Amino acid sequence: MKDAFNEKKITALTDVALITCVVQRGMADEVIKAARDAGAQGSTVFYARGYGVRERLGLLGVAVDVEKEVVNIVVSTDQANRIFEKMSVAAKMDTPGMGFMYMTHLDKAVTYIPPEVLEKLQPKC
């Protein structure tokens, strides 16, 4: 594994999936909690504005916030379906105006991996 020219080593994770969940402002924490409880390791939230069902609800649209939170969670493919399911239940996705979520498969991902985990999984060749 050791590269003679470059001491620096990058470990890329494979079998990763991205779950993106768009919810109303203030709802992200609940969704993230569900995902973390199901084993998700981290999450990123950013703010956005979104339109969709709100405009088709008429006056009831006031109950749906235009301001959204977009939750990005990277999970392993083994976890993916379970976390996706937990998140969709927590976000009450079956209710009109609550939001939208989807999962995409990722080619690879790089992040910090604790050295002891690396050592356990990749014994020195």
Next chain:
Amino acid sequence: MGMGGEKEQVRYGDYLSRISVSFQKLSYNAITPRPELAPDGTEKPYSPPKVKLRVIDFYHILRPYIGSRLEEQLKAVVPLALYLVCFQTLVLRVNIEDPLVIFAGFVSVIGGLVLFMEGLKVGLMPLGEKLGDSLPAKASLPVFIIITFLIGVGVTFAEPAVGSLNIAGSMIKVENAPYLHALLNKWQWATVAAVGAGVGVSAVLGSLRFVHGWGLKPFILIATLPTLALTVYAMGDDRIKSVIGLAWDCGAVTTGPVTVPIVLSLGIGIARMAGKGDYPLSGFGIVTLASMIPVAAVLALAIYLAETVPAEQIIANANTAETSNSHASGNFFERPPFAEMLEGLQAVAPVVIFLLLIVRFVLREKFKEPQILAYGLTLTLLGMMLFSVGLTYGLSKLGAQYGALAPAAFTRIEGLEGSPLFNWWAGMLATVAFAGLLGFGATVAEPALSAIGMVVEDLTNGVYKKSFLIYSVSFGVGLGVIAGMLKIITGVPLAYLLIPGYALALILTVFSTEEFVNIAWDSAGVTTGEVTVPLVLVMGMGFSGALGIDDGFGILAMASLFPILTTLGAGLWIKWKISRSHL
């Protein structure tokens, strides 16, 4: 993953897929529309049909919408009410009078606030923002100044806490303080108009400040010194001495949930137009002026009244008005609670109509979502009507009861057996400390303060923590309430506290940085909200009434002054600590 001990190895993913809910698959292609062609061969733009909702969907959509807003108001109102009720029943051992009426009143306060705040958010605020965005571009400077001024006047009338002046007015004996009585009864509209004019002038000055990028410090000097001078003048005039407390309390009444956001959204729009919107504190300063200039306006009105109308005439007028009032209760709209509802409607309707007319005819702008705007404005009106009812039957009733009974802890009260309950010092200290804690607690929970705290933390790169600001302001409010109560108990004239207090604040201001001046002076105005103001105002009136003192005002004034001192002091202390650590 914990499978080591088992003989048969199962892939974790397989295990998970077994215990999961089965997903039903549906092709999105089956749902999305196909392009339709109009008869002339061009493509018709797609417009989605309205969603058909089941009853359960209504429930699912509305429950979190109503729930979260209800929770917010419950958190603001219930602890305060419980605190007062506990003190009265546990410490003073007196049962609450008319508990059902008060309970219904508080339900109406909470319901009213839920409706009003939501209406403000979806109705009035967007109107204010639209105005702020396009008024400076479409109107000439004089037109702009006139409109800003009128909006300042209008929002003052719409402020929920202004209704409590009425109730406070009914608790004053005309013989003891004729001019104070006049300002709160016959001339009440003039008082509110004077306060409104003060807010209007502040809005204009604050907006001009944005356009020209002037600092706040000179403004504070220009606004504070004449106000203090008028106070000193009023001190020397026996006829209007009693008005000082009211005048300074009016400053706290004005800066509530309607004035602050609407005037701020105007100001921010202007700052954006002037290209100075990047300055993170650009919204600040108007609130400060709006809690100072109205004080001067009310004092000026009192001086004018004292010069033009003799006291004897006011007393005679008030007495005839009282007798005629007791006869005229047959009218439908003068009977409670319809009278209060009508009052609430009269308070908000003018500013709503004025804003609508300006946006429609001066700016000639169309409303993007007219039905949602209409919904918001309707909520504002309904909310204010409901709140006015609750103000009279809930907040004021409980506050007055508590205020009238609290002195029983340390002094003799007519008709209350066993009073004084404790010896003078212990009872007095307990009562005052209790009130101080009330002020502290109500302020810590104030959402507006938490919002300012965030800005401050960002601005100072975390040196001045959000919690630090919240606690220094809350501590100041607590101290202020204590000072106000002591003022009523000891009968020290308010001016003796105000003048040195503001002098000290001005000195601290000179030594503080521009940012802190903004934050400290504004936090004072923001802390006294729509629930605290009526409660404290009426509590003070009841308190002083029980002690046989006429002037029960001044607690709010103190509760506005002390946070300025504590916040400026804390800011200077941090500055000093940083400069020392860099040596």
